[in-house]
Amino acid sequence: MRLGTEGHLLQRIHNKVPYIQVEAWADMGLGSREYELIEIE
Numbered sequence: 001m002r003l004g005t006e007g008h009l010l011q012r013i014h015n016k017v018p019y020i021q022v023e024a025w026a027d028m029g030l031g032s033r034e035y036e037l038i039e040i041e
Contacts, residue, residue, distance in 0.1 A: 010018040026033050 004012055006012070008018055010016065022031075022033060025031050
């Protein structure tokens with residue numbers, strides 16, 4: 001099986017765009033698209 005190099009890794013493995021699911025879950029109140037990166041030293 002060749003994954004190729006186009007698109008997000010989950011898209012290459014499952015042939016689905018992962019951002020669609022994240023947006024749908026956020027619209028249903030199951031999380032958020034907002035995040036904060038915290039640097040750990």
